[in-house]
Amino acid sequence: MKQHLHTLFTRALAQLQAQRVFPENITVDIRLERTRDTRHGDFACNAAMVLAKAAHIRPRDLAERIIEQLPTNDEFIAKVEIAGPGFINVFLTQTAYYTVINDILTAQQAYGHSQLGAGQTVMIEFVSANPTGPLHVGHGRGAAYGAALANLLIVAGFKVHKEYYINDAGRQMDILATSVWLRYLELCGETLAFPLNGYQGDYVWDIAANLHREQGDAFRHSAPVVFENISPEIVKADDLEKLMDALIERSQQLLGFTAYRLFFEKGLEIILEDIRGDLEQFGVVYDEWFSESRLSTNNTVAKAIEQLKAGGHTYEQNGALWFRSSAFGDEKDRVVVRENGQFTYFASDIAYHLNKLERGFDHIINIWGADHHGYVPRVKAAITALGADANRLTILLVQFASLFRGKERLPMSTRSGEFVTLRELREEVGRDAARFFYIQRKSEQHLNFDLELAKSQTKDNPVYYVQYAHARISSVFRRLREKNQTWYHNQATLKRLETDREQALLFTLSRYPEVIESAAHAYEPHQLIYYLRNLAQDFHTFYDDDRHIILVDDEQLRNARLSLIATVQQILRNGLTIIGISAPEVM
RNA sequence: GCCCUGGUAGCUCAGUUGGAUGAGAGCGUCUCCCUCCUAAGGAGAAGGCCAGAGGUUCAAUUCCUCUCCAGGGCACCA
Incomplete structure (x- = not known):
């Protein structure tokens, strides 16, 4: 829907540009936003205010000109008005919302997929814990985040390659x-x-x-x-x-x-x-397990260092070979070959990244623990020195997770062997709860993971809250079969959905594709979690409203409501799948 | 000392690529709701100087600078 409006506005502005209303050399970047207040319609466009200066027209007058260029008979636009300092507010028709239901029921698990990625390739490397001991809860966060991000990017139209780097040579x-x-x-x-x-x-x-x-x-x-x-x-x-x-x-x-x-x-x-x-x-699978020892076997490390040397980016000092990373934004130079002749960890890291670049991915994403942030500048420096574009690499940092049992904080110390493993966590709270809690917070936020809460089977626990909405819908369809009734979808019946609760659901459903794009674009799967909680809430509210028994005798209304909840269930399932959580039929 | 990341309701956190009279959610607190498809649920109330001070502009919780607070990082370790 947003896409549709975007196209209309782009066309309108292009026409104004052709009419010399404002200079042609201005790049028009139209921004359509969801309004915060329903009184302002469904979408708002601030183009008139942004372009007013260049066009030498007052914002509200320019808004007027833009609206003139919009089609008057679009079936999805109910009305367009100018408000405030020059916002153009767009109100959608009911048809626009009904179309969403049709689209979801038609596309099913493919609904919400986008062309944002346009088939570009992304390699995403995550967890990559040293194989010197079992994974602990800190790694779990990286695993949950990486896997969810990969799914999100796939849905957003990228070709994703998931990789685990095995540090088996140090x-x-x-x-x-x-x-x-x-x-x-x-x-x-x-x-x-x-x-x-x-x-x-x-x-x-x-x-x-x-x-x-x-x-x-x-x-x-x-x-x-x-x-x-x-x-x-x-x-x-x-x-x-x-x-x-x-x-x-x-x-x-x-x-x-x-x-x-x-x-x-x-x-x-x-x-x-x-x-x-x-x-x-834990539901985290990789396309490739890449062994560090492979790099030394193939002399890749030596070659990478040679390449730096050939580029004149190294020098010798105190018997060691240094990479002049400070010339590329790092705060100081770094040793790549030690006095004793051995490569440093950084040297094999350079080689690994060279290898990634050579494999030709459009984007390379590394997910690291936040304690590694000091390495970001030197790795980027190395990429630049090797003649590649450092912007191809995105390093996402994940803060550590602290475990709590209620109010009590659990100690964590890797070296002494005193830590809670991911396996123990899964055994205690289950895979779904673990993944949900890990992804619930923005990755660069410290995470307080409360085991008690993750295990509780009440509405306090957001995992169950969302899953329960899905199970409840399954339950309605089970009941339908018990009553020997059937459901068929027919758009014509949707106009029977007229209560506020139903409208709220239609509205939330229509936002799903935007949430996917936004979450994928920002690398923030937590946005999807918040959305799903929202959708579940709208559903529970609808479901519990005593006026809204779904399996009513009125066949038309019943079918309309069944279409609505079937759609909700589909979106819940799609979203949960991306996050890596099951969508249970029964709870 | 330098560099990152945060500082939003009692608690845990969203929001902000600058926007439109009152800043959102969950938990906790207080009032209510099962003769009804799972109450693992719902309705409502109270709760905030968006850490502080300046600046940028039509507009700042959002951008910039400084200060304060919290966590992390500053190896010829991985």
């Missing part, structure tokens, strides 16, 4: 492998001081136990030997990272390449399988 993975080995040694009967900065979680024991079952004591070394060259002073000096590095080196030395890789791969494999299964059960 030092963290070595820490994991070493942690597993140390636990394994303990299972062999060794007594040792497990490093405080190793991975403490129980899952490390599980992996070690798995290996111990398969391999027995084959890789046992005595604890004193393992810690032989590792001076206690290091620990005393509290330099835990140095201790860790020494232990990693020691385990590689004692185990040899093949055996070390066994521990490394086992940990990776088990954890990755856990993550993958966890996400799948």
